[in-house]
Amino acid sequence: MDTDGVRTRAGDLPREPGIYQFEDGEGRVLYVGKAVDLRDRVRSYADPRSRRIRKMVGRADRIDFAVTDTETQALLLEANLIKRHRPPYNVRLKDDKSYPLVQLTDHAVPRIEVTRDPEDGATVYGPFTDKGRVEVVVKALRETYGLRGCSDHKYSNRDRPCLDYEMGICTAPCTGEISEADYADDVTSVERFFEGEIGVLADPLRRGMADAAEQQEFERAANLRDKLDAVEALHGEGDTAVSDANGAASTDVLGAAVEGDRAVVARLHAEGGKLVERERHTLDSPEGEGPEGVYRAFIAQYYAEREFPDEILCAEDPADPDIEAWLEREGVALRVPGAGREATLVDLALKNARQRGGVSDEVGALADALGVDRPDRIEGFDVSHAQGRSVVGSNVLAVDGSPEKSGYRRKKLTERNDDYANMRELIRWRALRAVEGRDDRPDPDLLLIDGGEGQLGAAQDALAETGWDVPVVALAKDEELVIAPNGVYDWDDDAAHLHLLQRVRDEAHRFAVQYHQTLRDEVSTALDEVPGVGPATRKRLLRRFGSVDGVREASSDELTAVDGIGERTAETLRTRLR
Known part of the structure; x- marks a missing residue:
């Protein structure tokens, strides 16, 4: 895109806060930015300030945008989109987490839920900074208006209401306990709340709190008070004053080191004046990006669902008024200390960012040994079954060599006694989710298959079929050989990079076996061994009664x-399941 093209497009944009995206001819997002005034900000790209940005503009074919209500929403939406699209010209936190959203699904009877990956066609509100706060508000909305939170699978073909109805958080439209018209009215009330009409929820909570106090039900009154606080905070998002720096209860100290296209941010966390936690985070840092840009990206992307500290100390000023205003509204003081104890802490954070020991050497050694880019994110895969029954697959994640359990996934697979076909199906499932943008996790840097040459070949077939370009290796158990597309590696038993792969492989195996045993315990051994109950009948029983316990209790x-x-058969079931 040339200078005239940028200026022309900028002239079409509104003078409102929002985000903008530079995209190439194939629709790939190259860069995401936020702006208080979209028109002025995008117009500035007609005269790029750096070689990196000039190169990005040259590759761009179009500019897309989205308007937000506030500058804070623009900042949070920018972080979400960077996480989702992984644009090559943004600084990206590799172990980032997106901000929570609330969606009302596109159904005749919509479902409400907190999510980071909304469905197509859903009505979406947010993003929000505090997942716990949002979950409290959504629960309060369900208690007040009874919107369902169940999956479509659980919603369909029900004969009686589920436990949510008994608990008073769902009006059970699934069994006709409420008409679709009345349910739609309740959905409209929820929509009004998220569009800014706070009284839709706050007023019922206040009435309930007053009633509970009058009845001397003080515990219930306190619970309603906490929900009301969450509701008001969700809409106010940060009316509290900035905490006193000298009396801060918690402090995060950040130090950043940039090396080529990689950056490391060390975070030291202090409580009551004492250091209680140290951690390092890796970021993709485009060529030409300095420490200030790394701090900007880290702060916006890291504090996605984490609790804010009272203050953040940085080695350099992030130089971003939007971030500073956002933190101020959240009651967080952001400072660059010049001397004294705080400056000493910042120096310590910088030393931690620049050091290359511990886990980082393990990951770096693996990259050198395999001849691949640094695999900070490794996903491991394994399959477990019993002679082709209860076939399941596991997908675990290690970030910087450590398990990241929020990134674990599991999958029921086709019932068959074919390890190669099972692995092909598992990798194809993961790859399609990534290619189609349905997986809320960043792409891994390396896939690790539990198995030998056959399993590796099956995984490669799935990757070739789907077009997902991610390096893949396998680790065979018997001789602990690492099998890669370009050859077989027989590393020393005490090699740190081999130990890293072994940990990921063993965790994938543990997670798969655990899921397989759960399925066998809950379903196979309980129902499949009953004479007269085949797979189709078992499914009908579980659909009708919800679980094996439900079948056991049925008349x-x-x-x-x-x-x-x-x-x-009914008598046999009652006898066998006692």
């Missing part, structure tokens, strides 16, 4: 009402 008449269950 003979309720059992025989299920298609395929006669009196003899």
Whole structure:
């Protein structure tokens, strides 16, 4: 895109806060930015300030944008989009987490839920900074208006309301306890709340709190008070004053080191004046980006769902008024100390960012040994089954060599006794989710397959079929050989990079076996061994009664009402499941 093209496009944009995206001819997002005034900010790209930005503008084919209500929403949306699209010209936190959203799904009977990956067609509100606060508000909305929170699978084909109805947080439209028209009115009330009409929820909470106090139900009154506080905070998002720096209860100290296209931010966390935590985070840092840009990206992307400290100390000023205003509204003091104890802490953070020991050497050694880019994010895969029954796959994640359990996933696979086909299906499932943008995790730097040459070949077939370009290796158990597309590696038993792969492999195996045993315990051993109950009948029973315990508690008449269950089979079920 040339200078005239940028100016022309900028002239079409509104003078409102929001985000803008530079995209190439294939629709790939190259860069995401935020702006208080979209028109002025995008116009500035007609005269790029650095070689990196000039190169990005030259690659761009179009500029897209989205308007937000406030500068804070623009900042949070920018962080979400950087996490989702991983644009090559933004600084990206590799172990980032996106900000929570609230969605009302696109159904005749919408579902409400907190999510980071909204469904197509859903009505989405947010992003928000505090996931716990949002969850409290969504629960209060469900208690007041009874919107469902269940999956479509659980919603369909129900004969009786679920536990949510008994708990008073759902009006059970699934079984007709409320009409679709009345349910739609409740959905409208929830929409009004998220559009700014706080009284839709605050007023019922206040009335309930007053009633509870009058009845001397003080615990219930306190619970309602806490919910009201969350509701008001969600809409006010930060009316509290900046905390006194000298009396701060908690402090985060940040130091950044940039080396080529990689940056490290060390975070020291102090409580009551004492250091209680140290951690390092890796970021992708485009060529030409300095420490200030790294601090800007880290602060916006790191504090996604974490609790804010009272103050943040940085070695350099992030030089971003939007971030400073956002932190101030959240009651967080941001400072660059010049001398004294605080400056000493910042120096310590910088030393931590610049050191290359511990886990980082393990990851770096693996990159050197395999000849790949630094694999800060490794995803491990394994399959578990019993002679082709209860077939499951595991997908675990290690970030900088440590398990990241929020990134674990598991998958039921086709029932068959074929390890290669099972692995192909598992990798194809993961790859399609990534390629189609349905996975809320960043792409890994390396895939690790539990198995040998056959499993590796199956994984490569799935990657080739889907077009997902990620390096992949396998680790065979017997001789602990690392099998890569370009050859086999037989590393020393005490090699740190081998130990890293072994930990990921073993964790994938543990997670797969655990899931497989859960399925066998809950379903296979309980129902599949009952004469007269085949796979189709088992599914009908579980769909009708919800679980094996539900089948166990059902009467003979309720059992025989299920298609395929006669009196003899019903009696057998009641006998076998006692």
